[in-house]
Amino acid sequence: MEPLLRVRPPLLESHGRLDLLQHYKKSNSAGLGPPSVRGRSVRRVLIGLAAAGLCVSVSFAARADDRGRQELVAAQARLLAATLQAPTNFDLAFEYVRVSSALGDYEAAIGALERLLAFAPNLARANFELATLYFRLGSYDNAVHYFKAAAAAPDLDPRLRARLTAYLPEAEKELQPIRWSGFLQTGLGYQSNVSAFPNSGFIDIFGQNAPLGSAIAQKADGEVFGLAKVSNIYDFENQRGDRIETNFTGYGTGEFTLHQFNLGYAEASIGPRLALDPVNWPGVTVKPYIIGNLSWVGGTPYLNSAGAGVSLGIDTARDWSIAPDVEWRHLSVNNPGPVAITALGTGSYISLSVSGIYRFTDQISLQFEPIYARSSALNDWQSFNQGGFQAGLPVEFEAPFPLIPLQWTVMPYVSALWDSFDAPDPAVNPNVRRCDFAYYGGVMLDMPITATFGLSGMVQYARTNSNLPNFTTDDVTVLFGPTARF
Amino acid sequence: MDRRSKRPIMQAATAGVAAALAFVYGKAAAQVVGNVGAVTPASLGRPPGEKARNLVLGARIIANELIHTSDAGTTNITFLDRTTLSVGRNSTLIIDKYVYDPESGRGVMTATMAQGVMRFIGGQISHTSGVRVLTPVATIGVRGGMMTVQVGPGGVTVMSHYGHIDVANAANHQLLLRSGFTVHVTGSHDWIADPTQTSLQALNQNYRFLSGGGHHHHYDKELNDFAAGHYGLANTPLANDPDSMPGLDTIGTVNLGQSFVTNRAQQQQWNAAQANLSSHTPPPSPPPPSPPPPPPATGGNGNGNGSGNGSGSGGDNGDGGCRGDRCR
Numbered sequence: 001m002e003p004l005l006r007v008r009p010p011l012l013e014s015h016g017r018l019d020l021l022q023h024y025k026k027s028n029s030a031g032l033g034p035p036s037v038r039g040r041s042v043r044r045v046l047i048g049l050a051a052a053g054l055c056v057s058v059s060f061a062a063r064a065d066d067r068g069r070q071e072l073v074a075a076q077a078r079l080l081a082a083t084l085q086a087p088t089n090f091d092l093a094f095e096y097v098r099v100s101s102a103l104g105d106y107e108a109a110i111g112a113l114e115r116l117l118a119f120a121p122n123l124a125r126a127n128f129e130l131a132t133l134y135f136r137l138g139s140y141d142n143a144v145h146y147f148k149a150a151a152a153a154p155d156l157d158p159r160l161r162a163r164l165t166a167y168l169p170e171a172e173k174e175l176q177p178i179r180w181s182g183f184l185q186t187g188l189g190y191q192s193n194v195s196a197f198p199n200s201g202f203i204d205i206f207g208q209n210a211p212l213g214s215a216i217a218q219k220a221d222g223e224v225f226g227l228a229k230v231s232n233i234y235d236f237e238n239q240r241g242d243r244i245e246t247n248f249t250g251y252g253t254g255e256f257t258l259h260q261f262n263l264g265y266a267e268a269s270i271g272p273r274l275a276l277d278p279v280n281w282p283g284v285t286v287k288p289y290i291i292g293n294l295s296w297v298g299g300t301p302y303l304n305s306a307g308a309g310v311s312l313g314i315d316t317a318r319d320w321s322i323a324p325d326v327e328w329r330h331l332s333v334n335n336p337g338p339v340a341i342t343a344l345g346t347g348s349y350i351s352l353s354v355s356g357i358y359r360f361t362d363q364i365s366l367q368f369e370p371i372y373a374r375s376s377a378l379n380d381w382q383s384f385n386q387g388g389f390q391a392g393l394p395v396e397f398e399a400p401f402p403l404i405p406l407q408w409t410v411m412p413y414v415s416a417l418w419d420s421f422d423a424p425d426p427a428v429n430p431n432v433r434r435c436d437f438a439y440y441g442g443v444m445l446d447m448p449i450t451a452t453f454g455l456s457g458m459v460q461y462a463r464t465n466s467n468l469p470n471f472t473t474d475d476v477t478v479l480f481g482p483t484a485r486f
Numbered sequence: 487m488d489r490r491s492k493r494p495i496m497q498a499a500t501a502g503v504a505a506a507l508a509f510v511y512g513k514a515a516a517q518v519v520g521n522v523g524a525v526t527p528a529s530l531g532r533p534p535g536e537k538a539r540n541l542v543l544g545a546r547i548i549a550n551e552l553i554h555t556s557d558a559g560t561t562n563i564t565f566l567d568r569t570t571l572s573v574g575r576n577s578t579l580i581i582d583k584y585v586y587d588p589e590s591g592r593g594v595m596t597a598t599m600a601q602g603v604m605r606f607i608g609g610q611i612s613h614t615s616g617v618r619v620l621t622p623v624a625t626i627g628v629r630g631g632m633m634t635v636q637v638g639p640g641g642v643t644v645m646s647h648y649g650h651i652d653v654a655n656a657a658n659h660q661l662l663l664r665s666g667f668t669v670h671v672t673g674s675h676d677w678i679a680d681p682t683q684t685s686l687q688a689l690n691q692n693y694r695f696l697s698g699g700g701h702h703h704h705y706d707k708e709l710n711d712f713a714a715g716h717y718g719l720a721n722t723p724l725a726n727d728p729d730s731m732p733g734l735d736t737i738g739t740v741n742l743g744q745s746f747v748t749n750r751a752q753q754q755q756w757n758a759a760q761a762n763l764s765s766h767t768p769p770p771s772p773p774p775p776s777p778p779p780p781p782p783a784t785g786g787n788g789n790g791n792g793s794g795n796g797s798g799s800g801g802d803n804g805d806g807g808c809r810g811d812r813c814r
Contacts, residue, residue: 111570119523
């Protein structure tokens with residue numbers, strides 16, 4: 001059975017857990033070595049308080065939600081009894097539809113609306129509402145039927161007609177056995193510290209503080225960038241819902257002045273998503289996949305990888321879904337120098353993660369992904385254990401202009417990762433085993449203008465605190481540009 | 487067996503179902519199970535033990551009531567558990583059994599359809615105990631679902647719109663677990679083929695059968711778009727398709743790319759500082775030797791390592807370059 005809501009699995013599948021490795025950048029502003037024990041304690045207390053606050057808030061919200069739901073259930077029963085007695089009291093019928101929809105009882109709302117259409121088959125809003133209800137249930141053929149009926153109504157609200165330009169093609173696409181989806185963006189960007197210059201102005205080398213020469217300095221730079229994510233679904237059209245999922249991600253930047261830091265990145269994965277037991281466990285799937293990536297920095301190869309993983313998709317409830325994932329990759333890293341000193345050396349990389357989505361409403365959801373990873377590089381000082389999470393809170397809201405067909409989205413997000421390396425790096429400091437705490441946070445804004453084109457941007461602050469000055473950095477990133485989606 | 491030779495069998499089966507309906511409706515007690523929520527003329531109801539009556543808006547439907555529509559009639563019945571039946575033109579069906587306990591939300595519902603088109607939208611009973619619909623050639627079990635059933639001389643067609651629907655006859659059964667799929671049963675002993683995707687043409691044809699085709703002008707005052715808008719109909723937009731939107735995955739990609747640049751930059755910083763140090767001070771003791779090269783990738787990695795192996799060579803070349811730099 002198709003998921004009840006149209007949250008298809010961006011979090012239910014791996015696009016490569018390497019994306020959580022972004023903490024190897026930027027340094028702390030003080031750059032004075034390890035953070036103090038007191039500082040760590042304060043940070044832990046603050047994180048604990050924040051977590052406790054979140055738990056309490058969620059608990060209160062859940063209780064209030066339960067009370068609200070009970071009231072809606074009672075109202076629905078009252079309205080049903082009333083409409084049975086007075087079927088031509090359309091005020092009652094409309095209210096019954098509203099309450100049933102709010103409860104998520106889309107079948108009851110559909111039944112009532114189809115009854116209303118028996119009186120007025122051309123009621124444009126009822127046809128449109130029926131189409132969206134069927135869409136939410138994954139009944140795309142009925143959605144297409146009612147969208148077309150709504151489109152044929154001359155008095156359809158212009159705002160709804162604009163939405164039709166996005167919704168009808170989307171419903172028709174869902175009926176195809178081979179389906180393509182994609183998001184493309186290009187634009188201009190800015191980074192305050194492209195060169196990853198440590199704020200302290202010096203680095204450790206063989207245990208000694210070495211000032212960085214004048215040739216290397218913290219440099220901001222502008223860039224032009226391109227981003228693409230394209231996915232394909234090949235639907236076997238069996239009742240189990242089995243399909244092959246292929247995903248491609250590409251990202252590239254061209255710096256205005258620091259061309260040695262131009263980036264190219266391409267990643268692809270493919271694998272079948274198979275229902276485990278569609279009769280007894282509908283919505284539970286498993287997806288073995290293979291994955292690989294190529295990347296270039298300054299025009300020369302940097303990190304290439306190939307591997308495989310297994311993801312379990314648990315999409316059984318209307319308001320939440322989770323996807324545990326385990327992935328292994330072999331990394332080949334080319335980072336020229338007398339001695340490799342950075343993280344991510346050639347070797348293997350294994351990650352365990354759980355992607356989760358909790359949907360407060362159709363428009364607001366919480367995406368959360370805890371992760372544990374183990375990098376086993378050829379060099380001990382490049383091997384590490386990693387733990388952390390990333391989270392986002394996408395909030396969809398109505399665009400300020402009524403004829404824009406799709407919702408705009410603002411998403412605050414945050415990520416935190418802790419790393420503990422296996423051994424000191426003699427070339428950096430033979431007495432200090434590297435430990436990092438990296439985090440970033442920002443806001444992304446996506447503004448579709450038409451069903452296909454729009455604008456999107458993000459502002460982000462990232463910081464890495466390390467007990468070695470070499471790796472303590474911070475950076476501000478701004479990206480903005482036109483988008484296309486299909 | 488071709489369709490022409492099957493027609494007499496179908497007619498006999500239909501007559502048998504109708505006879506069974508007549509037997510059952512004569513025995514049942516009067517129990518209200520729902521109400522007529524919409525109706526067009528020429529729809530008849532025949533409560534058990536009573537004469538046929540014209541169905542009117544709000545009329546109570548009794549358990550075991552025979553419902554029949556003419557070629558111009560349609561009716562919509564809303565049940566106590568929120569189940570809705572839309573009965574299309576030229577259709578005959580009976581509600582064989584309907585028991586519903588609103589307290590527990592459980593119950594039993596069985597209907598028999600002799601001919602015509604019916605859209606079933608499941609209520610509470612279908613979400614708990616399940617609902618059965620009997621036809622001349624197949625039995626349909628519905629759990630938490632919506633479907634359209636068409637019974638005609640050529641057999642029975644079941645279109646799934648939502649939920650789990652089990653279509654069975656004497657030969658085999660087929661499960662419809664996905665919406666947008668159709669099963670066709672030609673005879674009670676004929677093998678039921680695998681479900682196929684519902685064609686929009688067939689769906690639209692059923693909608694035509696289910697539509698009374700009439701516009702009730704005397705309801706225009708109450709039923710217009712202004713009223714619908716007032717109650718917030720169609721005000722809630724669909725959620726955006728995450729596959730076509732930027733999200734945490736795109737944020738992750740941007741940050742991953744930046745981390746690659748950072749790693750390269752930090753290596754270059756160290757290289758430059760080391761070169762600077764070397765030019766001013768005696769060289770420090772060399773770092774420990776590099777460990778041996780990694781074992782070759784196992785065969786289990788399969789083709790997926792094709793590019794990985796290739797890039798692995800690239801990495802080796804890079805290491806070679808490092809050694810070369812040191813030699814210089």
